[in-house]
Amino acid sequence: MAQPSTYETDGAGPVIEAKGLGVKFAVNRRRKRSLREMFIHGNKRDPNAEGDEFWPLRDVSFEIGKGDCVGIVGKNGTGKSTLLKMIAGVLIPDEGNVSVHGKVAPLLELRAGFNDNLTGRENVYLVGSLHGMSEKQIDERFDDIVDFAEIKSKFIDTPVRHYSSGMKVRLGFALISQLEHPIMLVDEVLAVGDKAFKLKCYAAIDRMLANERTMVLVSHSEKDLRRFCNRGLYIRNGSLALDTDIDSALAAYNKDTKAEVEERKKRDEAKKKRAEQKTEDGKKPEDGGEPGRKKDDPSGGGQ
Numbered sequence: 001m002a003q004p005s006t007y008e009t010d011g012a013g014p015v016i017e018a019k020g021l022g023v024k025f026a027v028n029r030r031r032k033r034s035l036r037e038m039f040i041h042g043n044k045r046d047p048n049a050e051g052d053e054f055w056p057l058r059d060v061s062f063e064i065g066k067g068d069c070v071g072i073v074g075k076n077g078t079g080k081s082t083l084l085k086m087i088a089g090v091l092i093p094d095e096g097n098v099s100v101h102g103k104v105a106p107l108l109e110l111r112a113g114f115n116d117n118l119t120g121r122e123n124v125y126l127v128g129s130l131h132g133m134s135e136k137q138i139d140e141r142f143d144d145i146v147d148f149a150e151i152k153s154k155f156i157d158t159p160v161r162h163y164s165s166g167m168k169v170r171l172g173f174a175l176i177s178q179l180e181h182p183i184m185l186v187d188e189v190l191a192v193g194d195k196a197f198k199l200k201c202y203a204a205i206d207r208m209l210a211n212e213r214t215m216v217l218v219s220h221s222e223k224d225l226r227r228f229c230n231r232g233l234y235i236r237n238g239s240l241a242l243d244t245d246i247d248s249a250l251a252a253y254n255k256d257t258k259a260e261v262e263e264r265k266k267r268d269e270a271k272k273k274r275a276e277q278k279t280e281d282g283k284k285p286e287d288g289g290e291p292g293r294k295k296d297d298p299s300g301g302g303q
């Protein structure tokens with residue numbers, strides 16, 4: 001039976017363990033409720049819901065050890081973010097379970113869970129405390145967080161809805177990277193932000209990984225994946241196709257992508273040929289005579 005993530009902090013063994021993990025979503029209806037929405041609306045299904053179900057992920061099993069940095073690779077829509085959300089415990093699997101031994105610092109979305117109507121300062125305190133930081137800890141680190149995020153002091157007391165997406169990501173990353181939780185889940189956030197900020201993020205992640213932290217990274221950047229990850233999970237068609245080193249995972253993904261592109265190219269060429277043939281056939285008169293002249297036209301089809 002499906003169970004939410006479990007959080008334990010004892011020693012040996014894998015820090016993340018997924019067994020037969022699967023989740024189903026519905027098509028043509030409201031999306032599945034997140035854990036936060038379940039607190040508000042309860043565990044009831046949407047009564048107006050209708051449509052078919054589909055399993056973006058099924059039968060996924062793996063173990064991740066302490067200090068591992070694992071990259072999740074795969075095409076758009078194959079369930080990478082969904083997998084990360086199940087590890088984070090914000091999405092409950094419908095099959096199997098995932099055990100997480102240790103606290104998780106999640107960078108799952110660009111805004112780190114910020115509330116648009118609160119100011120940058122209020123969000124830092126709110127989200128920091130939700131992740132277990134005490135007010136004193138936040139007080140002590142507040143200036144570092146704002147400095148790292150490069151938010152000008154005049155903006156820190158402005159609602160974050162007025163921030164650019166880059167500002168939100170920078171503040172989110174600056175805050176979450178202050179957490180000392182042993183497990184980091186990072187979803188594509190490195191793709192946003194300018195070059196200088198990216199370099200700072202790289203240095204911050206290097207520092208965190210040096211402390212034997214575990215990281216799971218979802219990214220379409222081969223450069224980032226190769227830079228940080230020692231392992232790669234390749235998700236293909238909703239299941240775990242490969243659990244290997246990052247270079248082999250990327251090689252397999254690239255090979256499949258290349259084959260798919262070739263296949264599509266062949267299909268497009270065949271389609272184009274068929275369309276050309278149809279046009280060609282349309283030009284030919286039925287009796288093989290002049291184009292546009294009807295077979296039984298007594299007028300002879302023109303002068």
Ligand SMILES: Nc1ncnc2c1ncn2[C@@H]1O[C@H](COP(=O)(O)OP(=O)(O)OP(=O)(O)O)[C@@H](O)[C@H]1O
Nearest residue numbers: 025026031032056075076077078079080081082083
């Ligand atoms: N809450 C939800 N309700 C319904 N369908 C969802 C929900 N979240 C994701 N999906 C669907 O599940 C599939 C997997 O989505 P997911 O975001 O995990 O893919 P991904 O591999 O991270 O994609 P990308 O590389 O584009 O970020 C997609 O078809 C998506 O539309």
